[in-house]
Amino acid sequence: MAVLTDLEKQELRSALNRNLDTQTWTRAQVDAALQAVEDRMRLASTSTAIGGDIETVAPGVFNAAQKQLLFGVWCVSAARRLGVL
Secondary structure, three states: OOOOOOOHHHHHHHHHOOOOOOOOOOHHHHHHHHHHHHHHOOOOOOHHHHHHHHHHOOOOOOOOHHHHHHHHHHHHHHHHHHOHH
């Protein structure tokens, strides 16, 4: 699993704080939470589950790289809906 760099954590904290009126956590707490999300999303089982979900609705249509791209563009869309981007 990839460890978030200090710069990545700083960017993520800034994005989080920009989108909230109040923060009730410490830097260490939010860094640990962000790393937990990173770890979960990098697990092979998560990737396999998402790939399996896509395969269920469109069998044999998308290869592994395309499934990752589909997930990536969905993440961008979700971030926009949440006001992050």
